[in-house]
Amino acid sequence: MIKWGMVIDLKKCIGCYTCMVTCKQEHxxxxxxxxxxxxxxxTGEYPQVTNHVYPVLCNHCKEAVCVKVCPSEATLQRxxxxxxxxxxxxxxxxxxxxACPYQQRTFYSDGKKGYFPGQGLTELEVIGKExxxxxxxxxxxxxxxxxxxxxxxRKGLKPGIxxxxxxxxVNNCPTKARYFGDLNDMKSKVSVLIRQRKGFQLHPEFGxxxxxxxxx
Amino acid sequence: MRSYEWMVEYTPQTEWIERRGILIWLAEVxxxxxxxxxLVSLYFNSLFGMFLSWLxxxxxxxxxxxxxxxxxxxxxxxxxxxxTSWLSRGFIFLGLFIVLGAIQLALSYWLPGTALEFLFKxxxxxxxxxxxxxxxxxxNYVNAIPLWNSAILPLLFLSCGVLDGFxxxxxxxxxxxxxxxxxxxxxxxxxxxxxGFIIIIYLWGAxxxxxxxxxxxxxxxxxxxxxxxxxxxxxxxxxxxxxISIFSYFVGEASVPLLITAVICEMVGAFSLKYTxxxxxxxxxxxxxxx
Numbered sequence: 001m002i003k004w005g006m007v008i009d010l011k012k013c014i015g016c017y018t019c020m021v022t023c024k025q026e027h028x029x030x031x032x033x034x035x036x037x038x039x040x041x042x043t044g045e046y047p048q049v050t051n052h053v054y055p056v057l058c059n060h061c062k063e064a065v066c067v068k069v070c071p072s073e074a075t076l077q078r079x080x081x082x083x084x085x086x087x088x089x090x091x092x093x094x095x096x097x098x099a100c101p102y103q104q105r106t107f108y109s110d111g112k113k114g115y116f117p118g119q120g121l122t123e124l125e126v127i128g129k130e131x132x133x134x135x136x137x138x139x140x141x142x143x144x145x146x147x148x149x150x151x152x153x154r155k156g157l158k159p160g161i162x163x164x165x166x167x168x169x170v171n172n173c174p175t176k177a178r179y180f181g182d183l184n185d186m187k188s189k190v191s192v193l194i195r196q197r198k199g200f201q202l203h204p205e206f207g208x209x210x211x212x213x214x215x216x
Numbered sequence: 217m218r219s220y221e222w223m224v225e226y227t228p229q230t231e232w233i234e235r236r237g238i239l240i241w242l243a244e245v246x247x248x249x250x251x252x253x254x255l256v257s258l259y260f261n262s263l264f265g266m267f268l269s270w271l272x273x274x275x276x277x278x279x280x281x282x283x284x285x286x287x288x289x290x291x292x293x294x295x296x297x298x299x300t301s302w303l304s305r306g307f308i309f310l311g312l313f314i315v316l317g318a319i320q321l322a323l324s325y326w327l328p329g330t331a332l333e334f335l336f337k338x339x340x341x342x343x344x345x346x347x348x349x350x351x352x353x354x355x356n357y358v359n360a361i362p363l364w365n366s367a368i369l370p371l372l373f374l375s376c377g378v379l380d381g382f383x384x385x386x387x388x389x390x391x392x393x394x395x396x397x398x399x400x401x402x403x404x405x406x407x408x409x410x411x412g413f414i415i416i417i418y419l420w421g422a423x424x425x426x427x428x429x430x431x432x433x434x435x436x437x438x439x440x441x442x443x444x445x446x447x448x449x450x451x452x453x454x455x456x457x458x459x460i461s462i463f464s465y466f467v468g469e470a471s472v473p474l475l476i477t478a479v480i481c482e483m484v485g486a487f488s489l490k491y492t493x494x495x496x497x498x499x500x501x502x503x504x505x506x507x
Contacts, residue, residue, distance in 0.1 A: 039224050039503050041503050041504060043506055054502065056223075056502060065359075065360075067300075068300040069302070069357065071294045071295070071296065071301040072296050073293075074293070089290075090286070091285050091287050091294060093284070095301070095354070099358050099360060100360065103222075103227065103502075107231065136286070137287045203502065
């Protein structure tokens with residue numbers, strides 16, 4: 001059974017925010033909504049200071065707490081591990097947002113809000129609403145570009161290897177810091193990286209078993 | 217909180233307390249008051265109290281929750297996942313309480329003292345008990361927020377809800393309702409002490425829920441909105457009502473203005489307690505930080 005996952009190489013990540021921008025482009029995300037983010041912090045004291053840059057996104061947890069708490073069965077987990085939201089079922093109670101320890105969900109409240117306030121929606125924003133219709137009043141989050149994965153597999157392509165079947169943030173990372181593949185395939189690049197470079201998850205103590213790993 | 221501090225520092229939940237989230241706060245308070253009053257009214261056999269609390273639960277608790285939903289017309293979908301979701305279970309308990317409570321009220325009005333009325337009183341009482349305690353479980357299930365992830369929380373909500381119920385039943389008694397005021401005052405007095413004790417145990421326990429839990433408690437006690445705890449919860453919610461209660465215990469019967477003051481203070485305490493718990497719910501930073 002396939003289980004999609006991602007590995008982010010923190011040594012390669014330069015904190016350029018391309019993943020954030022490319023995700024917004026890919027899904028035509030409205031203002032204020034990000035499905036992937038970059039967290040930056042510092043530890044230590046001068047002159048021994050360490051800068052930490054962590055790209056974060058929905059972890060598509062194996063034990064996804066958002067799936068469990070969703071009262072309307074709008075948050076679903078596929079057999080390949082991808083956690084996604086059925087916007088037609090979401091009631092907008094936001095219990096999933098509260099329960100997610102990684103805070104990777106956003107409430108999409110205003111469907112009329114555009115990037116240029118007072119000037120209406122641009123042509124691109126209008127097209128985006130048709131191509132990627134989000135519903136105001138529902139919760140949204142990263143879906144590992146599942147439409148690309150599904151379409152790619154239908155065409156006989158391999159997600160993580162063939163660009164057409166690979167999430168946009170992985171494709172467009174200029175330093176190739178992101179890897180995507182099958183965590184259950186011991187020979188996949190992601191599995192090898194996790195094994196060889198001691199991949200770790202963010203806060204495994206929450207017990208959600210994230211599918212996004214980090215190597216440094 | 218500045219955007220670059222989000223999940224880098226301790227980050228408070230905002231969805232259930234800021235902007236429209238205020239509705240959740242109001243719903244939680246209504247839940248305690250309505251449910252607690254129903255339980256207390258059952259004990260004192262106050263039909264007016266039961267009816268009032270039934271209305272509070274439907275119109276205020278239900279109404280605020282309904283208004284909060286992003287897609288309110290899909291509210292019925294809330295019942296679809298009782299297997300794993302406490303919110304779903306709560307919605308079902310609420311629905312059952314509304315129906316069974318209505319039957320019980322009708323029986324208490326038209327067929328008082330019958331076995332059927334007693335049976336429905338027990339069932340409706342059980343349902344409202346589940347409604348009150350469920351909101352504690354909804355929050356207690358969230359292990360991402362250590363302040364909420366405490367087994368004491370449902371108990372705290374229950375005791376405070378029943379305490380609010382006593383405050384309301386005293387008010388009903390003051391305005392001519394058939395309520396045993398001495399028993400109501402005694403119950404209120406006991407619950408004030410019990411609730412105060414549970415609040416202390418709850419906060420003390422939260423300090424053992426890791427650094428995030430400890431930080432939440434520090435924010436509650438010393439943070440920017442600490443006056444809400446000290447003035448709202450401790451002074452208004454506990455010290456003033458208990459002082460009036462002890463005074464009335466020794467004097468024999470407190471004056472009406474004093475009792476009204478105690479009831480108003482208890483209400484302030486109810487609002488403050490829920491606000492404090494919702495407002496200081498912190499998430500653990502995702503990445504290494506100085507804090």
